[in-house]
Amino acid sequence: MLLVRIWRGTTSGRFQVFAVPRRENQTVLDVVTQVQREQDATLSYRFACRVGMCGSCAMVVNGRPRWACRTRVSEAARDDRLQLEPLRNFPVVKDLAVEMTEFFDKWRAAKGFFEPGTAPADDFAVVSPGSSERQAADAGIECIGCGICHSACDVVAWDKDYLGPAALNRAWTLVNDVRDQAGEERLAAVSGASGCVACHTHMSCTKLCPQAIAPTYAIAGLKRAIVSRALRGAT
Amino acid sequence: MSALLFVAQRVSAALLAAAGAVHLVTILYVARSGLTAGDVLGRTHGNAWLFAFYTLFVIAVAIHAPIGLRTVLREWTPWRGIALDVAMVAFAALLLALGLRAVVAVFVA
Numbered sequence: 001m002l003l004v005r006i007w008r009g010t011t012s013g014r015f016q017v018f019a020v021p022r023r024e025n026q027t028v029l030d031v032v033t034q035v036q037r038e039q040d041a042t043l044s045y046r047f048a049c050r051v052g053m054c055g056s057c058a059m060v061v062n063g064r065p066r067w068a069c070r071t072r073v074s075e076a077a078r079d080d081r082l083q084l085e086p087l088r089n090f091p092v093v094k095d096l097a098v099e100m101t102e103f104f105d106k107w108r109a110a111k112g113f114f115e116p117g118t119a120p121a122d123d124f125a126v127v128s129p130g131s132s133e134r135q136a137a138d139a140g141i142e143c144i145g146c147g148i149c150h151s152a153c154d155v156v157a158w159d160k161d162y163l164g165p166a167a168l169n170r171a172w173t174l175v176n177d178v179r180d181q182a183g184e185e186r187l188a189a190v191s192g193a194s195g196c197v198a199c200h201t202h203m204s205c206t207k208l209c210p211q212a213i214a215p216t217y218a219i220a221g222l223k224r225a226i227v228s229r230a231l232r233g234a235t
Numbered sequence: 236m237s238a239l240l241f242v243a244q245r246v247s248a249a250l251l252a253a254a255g256a257v258h259l260v261t262i263l264y265v266a267r268s269g270l271t272a273g274d275v276l277g278r279t280h281g282n283a284w285l286f287a288f289y290t291l292f293v294i295a296v297a298i299h300a301p302i303g304l305r306t307v308l309r310e311w312t313p314w315r316g317i318a319l320d321v322a323m324v325a326f327a328a329l330l331l332a333l334g335l336r337a338v339v340a341v342f343v344a
Contacts, residue, residue, distance in 0.1 A: 158310035193309065197241040223241065230238035 002073060004031055005083045006043065010092045015083070016040075028061050028076060029068040032084065032096065045096035052210065055146025059096045060085040065151040067210050087151035089164075103147055103166070110163045111189040112170035117181030125179045137176040140169045140218050142211045149205035149215055161194035165205035165215035168196050172218035175225055187222075187229050196222040240302050247299035254292040279341040286342045293334030301327040 002022050005015040018035045029047055036043040047057040050069050057068040061076050062083050076082065090098035107113070127134050149165040150156055156164050163171075171190050174180050190196045199219045206214040265275060279285050301323040308314050 155310070191238045193237045195237065197237050198306070226238040227242055230242060 001080065002026075002031065002077060003081045004035065005081070006032070006035065006095065007085045007092075008043075008095055010094060013092075013095075022073070022080070026073045027069055028059075028066070028071045028073060028082065028084065029057055031073060031082065032068060043096075044094040046098075053144070055144040055148075055210075058087055058146045058148050058151070060087060060151065065148040065208055067146065067148070070210060087147055089151050089153065089156045090147065098147070100145075100147060103150055103164070104145070106163045106167040107145075107170055109189065110167040110171040110195070111182055111186040112167050112174065114174060114177065115180055115182035115185075121179065127178055131178075133176040133178055136221060137173045140173045140213050140215070143169055143213055144211065146210065149209055149213075152204040152208045154202055154204065155198055155200055159194055159198055162198050163190065163195055165199075165219065168199070168222055169213060169215040169218040172221050175222065184229075184234070187226050188234070190222050191226045191229070196226065199223075240305075243298050244302040247295040247302075250291065250295040251299055254288070254295060257288070258292065276341060276344045280344055281342065286338060289338045289341075290335065293331060293338060296334060297327045297331040300330060 002020045004018045004020050006018060007013055008016045018039055020031050020034050023030065029050060032043065032045045036045070045057070045059065045068070047069060048054040049056070052067055052070040055067065058065060059068055060066075061068070061071055062078060065087055066076070068084075073082065084096060086092045086096050086098045090100065090103065093099050129135075143166060145166060147166065149169075153162075153165055155162045168190060171186055175183060175186060180186075196219045199216070201216055201220075203216045206216040209215065304326065305319060305323045308319060
């Protein structure tokens with residue numbers, strides 16, 4: 001049997017303990033599904049794809065933010081015990097489900113969206129796969145917005161306005177998108193006191209990203225870009 | 236503005252790394268060579284190189300410390316905005332005044 005402590009409630013609440021049968025190749029998502037279907041139908045958690053494509057099932061497993069669907073109990077449990085909590089640095093809706101609105105508002109604040117400009121190009125852009133810009137964009141483009149890096153970041157915990165590793169990583173992919181027409185506005189958006197300069201380079205985001213993306217390097221790239229911009233005289 | 240502060244803090248940190256090392260080596264040399272306070276002041280008196288070095292040191296401290304303190308205060312307290320910036324400028328001015336006072340004192344002693 002597996003003893004599972006699961007957070008119940010919102011910001012205030014308590015842990016509830018469930019005993020769940022161990023199964024071969026069991027994932028943390030299997031565990032919460034067993035609890036909800038067999039023991040307590042009021043347990044709230046979020047999932048969609050079950051195979052590491054959507055990022056919906058991110059939660060804190062034994063102290064670390066992880067995807068429930070891609071985390072095997074055998075690798076995460078300690079002495080047949082699991083502790084499941086909602087992602088940190090997010091408002092809790094209920095139990096293991098968190099509110100993502102603020103997270104994606106920060107993507108918007110970082111101008112983390114493609115801007116084609118007022119006069120889109122007449123033809124397809126030719127972007128060499130070997131160009132430095134393309135490689136820099138490729139390094140961060142597979143982010144699926146699961147929020148694990150945001151949950152792992154100490155600076156997000158300290159500064160509620162900090163844009164966070166996911167939004168800044170997205171901004172860096174767009175800075176390197178040669179088709180994008182909002183480079184200056186984007187660099188201005190990430191230049192503030194709660195932008196890329198607030199990063200302490202703890203690298204928790206880079207260590208824990210399930211997609212093996214390195215937001216820390218993206219943020220370092222943004223720092224170089226805004227320094228160049230500032231030295232050119234832009235404010 | 237934040238980008239310029241970021242540059243100022245990195246550049247002043249680089250200066251402080253070098254100046255701090257020179258300062259520590261100087262302290263070790265003075266402590267181990269048996270020089271008295273009078274001997275030290277005799278050497279600092281009218282020494283333009285030491286005056287320039289410690290003036291640069293003090294300026295780097297006055298730039299670096301308030302920027303770092305501002306970041307710490309932003310992260311650990313709700314203090315933000317113009318009041319914080321004014322307080323940090325005042326802190327920089329205090330560090331600069333106290334530091335330059337000491338530099339001038341050992342130069343003219």
